[in-house]
Amino acid sequence: xxxxxxxxxxxxxxxxxxxxxxxxxxxxxxxxxxxxxxxxxxxxxxxxxxxxxxxxxxxxxxxxxxxxxxxxxxxxxxxxxxxxxxxxxxxxxxxxxxxxxxxxxxxxxxxxxxxxxxxxxxxxxxxxxxxxxxxxxxxxxxxxxxxxxxx
Numbered sequence: 001x002x003x004x005x006x007x008x009x010x011x012x013x014x015x016x017x018x019x020x021x022x023x024x025x026x027x028x029x030x031x032x033x034x035x036x037x038x039x040x041x042x043x044x045x046x047x048x049x050x051x052x053x054x055x056x057x058x059x060x061x062x063x064x065x066x067x068x069x070x071x072x073x074x075x076x077x078x079x080x081x082x083x084x085x086x087x088x089x090x091x092x093x094x095x096x097x098x099x100x101x102x103x104x105x106x107x108x109x110x111x112x113x114x115x116x117x118x119x120x121x122x123x124x125x126x127x128x129x130x131x132x133x134x135x136x137x138x139x140x141x142x143x144x145x146x147x148x149x150x151x
Contacts, residue, residue, distance in 0.1 A: 005071045017110050023048045026111040028102025028118075035099050086136075 024030045025048060033042030063075060080087075098104055103111065103121045111118035 002071070005073075008069075008071050016106065020107050020110055025104070026107040026114070028111070028115075031098065031102040031104065031107075035102075 020026050030042055030044055033040060034045035063069060067075065069075060101121055103118060105125055108118045108121050108125065112122050
């Protein structure tokens with residue numbers, strides 16, 4: 001990996017992490033408060049999403065117009081566009097996990113620095129990702145490398 005790419009990844013990661021912490025999205029109470037629509041509802045997560053969507057849209061369109069990433073690489077095309085059973089099943093499992101503990105993957109990666117219980121979530125998340133790779137990896141044809149199905 002080039003130094004430019006590493007610096008871009010570091011900068012983007014720091015910016016994203018700072019934004020998550022600043023908006024309190026690393027606090028499971030905030031997330032669970034948003035999901036508690038029949039109780040003491042906390043709309044702050046909706047505010048974060050409402051602010052993030054237009055910013056992402058603008059910068060994604062600018063990147064598409066350039067045809068390249070900030071580091072000069074080609075923009076990858078989405079692997080799949082359709083809604084299938086894997087997408088729906090994954091979304092349901094994601095939502096159940098999010099609703100039970102209040103952690104989303106990216107915020108959990110930051111939250112474990114301040115909340116040790118989040119480390120257990122991160123370890124379990126990594127285990128789930130490894131299990132998925134083993135269960136859904138395509139069987140390679142004789143003499144070929146293993147390939148992953150489009151997600």
